[in-house]
Amino acid sequence: MAGPLSDRHVPTPATSDVGTEYNLWSNVTVSLGVVIGICVVLMPGMLLGAVLAWGAWKITRPSWPTIAILSVGFAAGLVIEAQLIPWLWPLGFLFPGRLYDLLPTSSVLPWSTAVWHGCAVELQGGPLLLLGTEAFLSTRERTLTSGLFTQARQRERTGSSQLGSLLHHYASIVSPVAKLMLASADHPPGGIRLGALRDNRRKPFDLDPSELRLHTFLPGASGSGKTTTLERLADGAMRNGAGLVIIDCKGGGLGGAAERLAKRYRLPFLVVDPDDPEAIGYNPCQGSPADIANKLIGSFTFGEAGEIYKQVGMHVVPLVIRGMLAAGLPLTLRQLAESCSLNGLRLLTRKIADEGLQDELTAIVDDADAAGKSGIISLQHRFGALLQGAFGPLFTADKVLDWEDVFARPSVVYICLSATAASEDVDLMGRVLIQDLKQACARRLRIVARGGTVAPVLCAIDEFAALNEAKQIIDLLLQARQAAMPLLLATQFLPQDPDLRKAVLQAGLLVVHRLEAADAQDVAAQFGTRPTWKVTHQIDWETGTTAKGSIRDVEEYVVHPNTLRRLPVGTAAVRSVATDRHAIVEVIPVQ
Structure with missing residues (x-):
């Protein structure tokens, strides 16, 4: 069946008489109002009793069963001592003597002792009057x-x-801007102050750090304020003790923000950027031989026809890494590329003392068929493509990024990738980075499984769709939450890959800036719908609007797609799954 947002949606037939339901609630509301009014007129002291009961419940916060039992108990005392009540005693102030023949004598003696005794009795009806008022307000909300x-x-x-x-x-x-309207723009203790509500700029919108643990999706058109929001969320996470890793696929847009945050919290600042002469390098040959093989082979695409070359690579690379370690050679991408050739394997074999490893490497060269030799040669060319690409200088640097140190303690890491300038190189480098993050997740998960603790770190990937790695990012989303490595994924457009689009839209926190029409429709569906009433008015061509009309139940967007299309710069629609709330928020820039 088509969903409620489908163009072909067929309305569900009515299962009850809506008018009868509304009339029922209206009758109940009127009846309660009449009873409450009669009680207040006859026994005004009940009003004071209701105020006292409200204050007592506010302070002690008892459970509803306790409130009900106490209210009924006090009401029973009122019934028992009803003969002491001077009915309508306030009228004695205005009309002394007028009620003598109708009511007890005490009714015309407002200053007598009987009146004060009666007020004490009337106070006992206050708790029940308060419950009746609550019921009246609740039923009134259900009226048309x-x-x-x-x-x-x-x-x-x-x-x-x-x-x-x-x-x-x-x-x-x-x-004034939201920051000037708020009492404080600083993050509250243990929280993240994203900004102020658009409808009430004096009211802050705060996030709990746990809301970021379910991953954050940050879509928005260029110039809509994504960078400001990303920096604000990162600032709040770091205020609560988290580290920060930024992978910038736009190339340079977030470098200044990362440096400011590092200085603000006095954390180590590490930059990986092929265009920055002071940046550190990157060595993909870190980890165990199997980890390195998975990382490097996984960074290339082979296709169905090249599957045999992939299997050759997964067989050869771990053996070559073991041989390099046994020979005391530096574990770098350049050395690996030199060793992944027929002559390189022969030279490597001569430097190894381990006979068993020698035999395995010799067998690769001597027993390889045509496909095996082609696979070995292809490895040399693939690794050479990394070395000769835009990120080649990073792989040959002396000082390189160490992921173990990064995740051991809070720090700020900024990795600059320019997808526009070198798209093919970015694809390769991006796959290597995602593989490294996945392996870091696996190591942290093992620590958590053994009962250890890991330092939290927020991993922000700006324009992640430029990496063209849908499957790898989905895998990372599945692993990173339990490893205390929540992802913050920012993009101008929703991913085209349906699986990746579904994965990011299911993130625990949606912070949505201005979007184009098609994307706004999909994102608005994630905010959901709510039931409401649609009122129509009957028109008379001669007299205009008549007194007749109709009303029907409909579902409307919580946040309409047109709202997402018209969001001002710096304003975002926020949806939190963990707390089941949504709001339109003006984001406060980090100062």
Whole structure:
């Protein structure tokens, strides 16, 4: 069956008489109101009792069963001592002597002792009066008139009406920025202050660090404020003790923000950038032989016809790594490329004292068929492509990034990838980076499984879709949460790959800036819908609007796609799965 947002949605037939339901709630509301009014008129002391009961419940916070039992108990005392009540005693102030023939004598003696005794009795009805008032307010919300009024008021607040739109437009021009309206723009203890509510700039919108643990998806068009939001979220995470890793696929856009955050929290700042002469290098040959083989072979695409070359690589590379370690050779990509050739394997064999390893390496060269030899030669060319590409200088640097040190203690790592300038090289380097992060996740998961603790780190990938690695990113999303490595994925457009699109839209925290039409439709569906009433008015061509109309139940977007398309710069729609809340937030820039 088509969903409620489908163009071909067929309305579900009514299963009850909506008008009868509304009339029932209206009758209950009126009945409760009449009973409450009679009680207050006859026994005004119950009002004071209700106020005292409200204060007592506010301070002690008892359970609902306790409140009900106490209310009924006090009401029983009121019934037992009803003969002491001077009915309508306030009228004695205005009409002394008028009620003598109708009511007890005490009714015309407002200053007598009987009145004060009666007030004490009436106080006992206060808790039950308070419960009745709560019931009255609850049933009133279910009436048609109240529902329509509440719906109209919500539309005014969210700017759905013409008046609301004008007010929000005026506020965006003349009102102070959100930071100036808030009492404090700083992060609260143990929290992350993202910004202020658009509808009430004096009210902050705070996140709990646990809301970031389910991953964050940050889509938005260019110039909509994504960088500011990313920096704000990273600042809040670091305030709560997390480290930061930024992979910038735009190339340079977040370098300044990363450096500012590192200085602010006095953390080590490490830069991996082929265009920065002061940057450190990157060595993909870190880890066990199997880890290195998975990382490097996984960074290349082979296709169905080249599957045999992939198997050759997974066989040869671990043996070559073991041989390099046994021979005391440096474990670098250049040395690995030199060793992954027929002559290189022969030279490596002569430097090894381990006879068993010698035999294995010799067998690779001597027993290899045509496909095996072609696979070995292809490894040399593939590794050479990495060395001769835009990121080649990083692989030959003396000082390189050590992921073990990065994840051992909080630090800030900024990795600059320019997808526009060298898209093929970025694809290769991006696959290597994602493989390294996946292996780091696996190591951290083993530590957690043994009962150890790991330092939290936020991994932000800006324009992640440029990496063209849907499967690897999905795998990372599945592993990183339990490894205390939540991901923050930012992009201008939703990914085209359906599996990756589904994975990122299911992130625990959505922070959405302005989007184009098609993406706005998909993202708005993630915010969900809510039931509301649609009112129609009957039109008379001669007299105009008549007094007749209709009302029906409909589902409307919590955040409409048009709202996402028109979000101002620096304003985001936020949805948190962990706390089941949503809001339109003006993000506060990090100072």
